[in-house]
Every structure is written in C-alpha cells, then in structure tokens.
Amino acid sequence: MELFVDRLDGKAAFMHPDGSFRDILYWEGVKLNKSCVVVKVELGLLYDTNLGALDDFHEKRAMSSGGSIDLRWLPGTVETLSMKDLKLDGTVDVFDLPRGVESLELDTNRLHGTFAMEGLPVSIHWLNIARNRFDGSLKLSVALPELRLFIGHTNRFSGTLECSALPPKIHRLDLSNNGFIGPLSLHAAPSSLRHLNLSENNIEQDSIPVTQFMIDSGLFTLDRSKIRAFTAPDGTEHSSEELSWLQ
Numbered sequence: 413m414e415l416f417v418d419r420l421d422g423k424a425a426f427m428h429p430d431g432s433f434r435d436i437l438y439w440e441g442v443k444l445n446k447s448c449v450v451v452k453v454e455l456g457l458l459y460d461t462n463l464g465a466l467d468d469f470h471e472k473r474a475m476s477s478g479g480s481i482d483l484r485w486l487p488g489t490v491e492t493l494s495m496k497d498l499k500l501d502g503t504v505d506v507f508d509l510p511r512g513v514e515s516l517e518l519d520t521n522r523l524h525g526t527f528a529m530e531g532l533p534v535s536i537h538w539l540n541i542a543r544n545r546f547d548g549s550l551k552l553s554v555a556l557p558e559l560r561l562f563i564g565h566t567n568r569f570s571g572t573l574e575c576s577a578l579p580p581k582i583h584r585l586d587l588s589n590n591g592f593i594g595p596l597s598l599h600a601a602p603s604s605l606r607h608l609n610l611s612e613n614n615i616e617q618d619s620i621p622v623t624q625f626m627i628d629s630g631l632f633t634l635d636r637s638k639i640r641a642f643t644a645p646d647g648t649e650h651s652s653e654e655l656s657w658l659q
Contacts, residue, residue, distance in 0.1 A: 413442065413450060415485035420455075421478030422498070440475075450487040454494040483508035496520050496540075507531035519543050519563065527564075529554045542566055542586070550587070553577035565589050565609065573610075576600045588612045588633070598622045599645065609633040619643050 414433050417423045426439050436442060436450070443452035455475065480502035481495065488510045494517040503525035504518065515538040526548040527541060536556060540563040549571035550564070559579040563586045570591040575598055578585070584607040592613040599621035601608070608626075611633045619641040626632050627644050641649045 413439070413453075413485075413487060416453075416482070416487075417455075418485075419480045419482060420475075420498075420500075422455075422475035423479075425475040445489075449489040451489055452492040453486070453490055454492065456494065456496045456498060486510060488512075491515070491535075493517070505531070509533055511535065514538065514558070516540070527569075529556070532556060532559075534558065537561070537581075539563070550592075552579075554579070557581065560584070560604075562586070572596070573615075578602055578605065580604065583607065585609070594620075596620050598626060599643075601626070607631050611635050615639070619649060 413436055417426055427433055437444065441453065441455045442450060445451045477497070477499040480500060481504070483505060486493065486509065489512070490510045491512055492515040493513060494515070496517055497520040500518070500521040500523055502523065504523055504527065506528055509516070509532065511533045512535055513533045514535050516536060517538070517540040519540045519542040521544050523541070524545040524547065527546045527550065529551045532539070534556060535558060537558040537560045539559065539561065542563045543566045545568055547568040547570065550569045550573070553574045553576060556579040558581060560581050560583045562582065562584070565586045565588040567590055569587065570593070572594065573587070573592050573596055575596065578601060580602050581604050582602060583604055585605065586607070586609040588609045589612040592610070592615055594615045594617040596615050596617065597620065601623050603625065608631070612635070615635070616638040620639055621643045624645055627642065627650055639652050641651050643649050
C-alpha cells in the first residue's frame with residue numbers, strides 16, 4: 413500500500429511526522445479482513461483533522477487532494493476501491509486492477525485517456541467514473557456478468573454506442589453529457605435495465621429501436637429534440653412527443 417499511495421499528494425495522512433509510514437492497521441479508509449489483508453480502500457476528503465495528542469490507534473489526519481494512481485501497486489486482495497473528489501490526474505489502466513474487485517469509484521477527479529471496459533475484472537458490479545476527462549470510444553458489449561451499475565456521465569467519450577450485448581444484470585447506465593453519436597439501437601437492452609440516461613450527447617436519428625419496457629416506463633432519458641421517434645418490438649412507431657421520459 414505504501415507504493416500505491418506514494419503518488420498521492422495527501423500521502424502524509426498515512427505517515428508519522430518523521431516521514432515514515434504508520435502501521436497499515438491505523439490507515440483511515442483502509443479495511444483489513446480477519447486475515448489482516450487489505451480488502452477495501454476508500455480514500456477521499458472525508459478525514460477528520462484531529463492532530464492533537466491522540467495516539468496512532470485513534471488518530472485521524474486530513475488528506476489533501478492531488479496526485480495520480482498506479483493500479484499495479486494495489487494489493488491483489490482488494491475488493492473495493494473508492495477514490496472520489498481527490499483531483500487525481502493521469503491515466504488509468506484497469507487491466508492492472510485485482511481480479512476480485514467488485515466496486516470501483518473514481519468519480520470527480522481529473523483522470524483522462526481511454527477507459528478499457530474489457531480490462532475490468534469479471535467480478536465487478538459497481539462502476540462510477542463520472543466527472544472526469546476520459547475520452548475516446550467506450551466498449552459496452554463486454555463480458556461483465558455481474559455489472560449492475562455504470563455511471564460515466566460528464567466525460568469526453570465519443571463515437572457510437574454498441575448496445576446489442578450489454579451486461580446481462582445492468583440496472584442503471586448513465587452516460588449523459590458526453591460526445592456519443594448515432595446510430596443507436598436499444599432493441600436488445602436486457603430486462604434488468606431500469607434506468608438509462610443518454611441525454612446531452614450528439615445522438616441524432618429518425619427512430620431508435622427500443623424494448624417495450626422502455627416505451628411503457630418513464631425511467632429512461634434521451635434528448636427529445638434530436639430523436640424523432642422510437643420503434644417498439646412489434647414495429648409500432650412512437651413519436652418523441654408521446655413519450656414523457658424524453659428531455
């Protein structure tokens with residue numbers, strides 16, 4: 413873990429005044445299991461500034477923001493990684509994530525470059541990379557059988573979205589405020605999908621094939637002004653004016 417936090421501007425939160433690292437048992441935001449291996453890392457601007465005469469067992473230190481991360485140095489036993497609102501810069505290679513990671517939250521930073529969905533562990537079920545500067549295309553038709561939530565809004569992704577083979581358990585997908593373009597088809601969206609937001613993109617087309625559930629529900633958000641109609645599985649066309657869930 414010392415190598416993992418070494419590039420963080422706030423690494424002093426884990427150190428003694430003399431510059432040596434404190435015992436990991438007392439690192440705020442790092443959870444060990446009964447076998448004393450790291451399973452959860454939740455670092456962010458949530459530490460109490462309380463630097464009085466407390467000993468190591470109770471001491472909490474304020475963590476400053478800034479720096480970068482290298483996932484190669486994350487312990488292989490980690491299941492949860494959360495580093496939100498830390499003004500982190502640099503790129504992220506998810507191929508280096510431990511293969512047992514179930515939750516990844518990197519939202520509200522300054523991370524950039526491409527984001528390789530195909531490099532994520534198959535165990536992942538929660539993914540939040542919103543409010544960064546990731547760019548390039550995004551591959552959604554990947555083998556992520558446990559993924560239930562993907563929040564990737566407010567980035568710089570572009571290109572088309574291939575939605576013919578979305579993760580089978582996906583429940584919420586928010587890719588609003590990016591630069592995606594059409595054509596788009598949602599006819600094969602899995603039945604698990606209940607919340608979809610693709611608004612504030614550049615998707616413009618006459619008609620988008622969708623599922624019957626999308627026609628009937630009000631849980632999906634797209635841009636009314638850019639899409640003329642939606643086609644149900646039976647071939648029936650519904651104009652955008654008919655559907656209340658359009659923005």
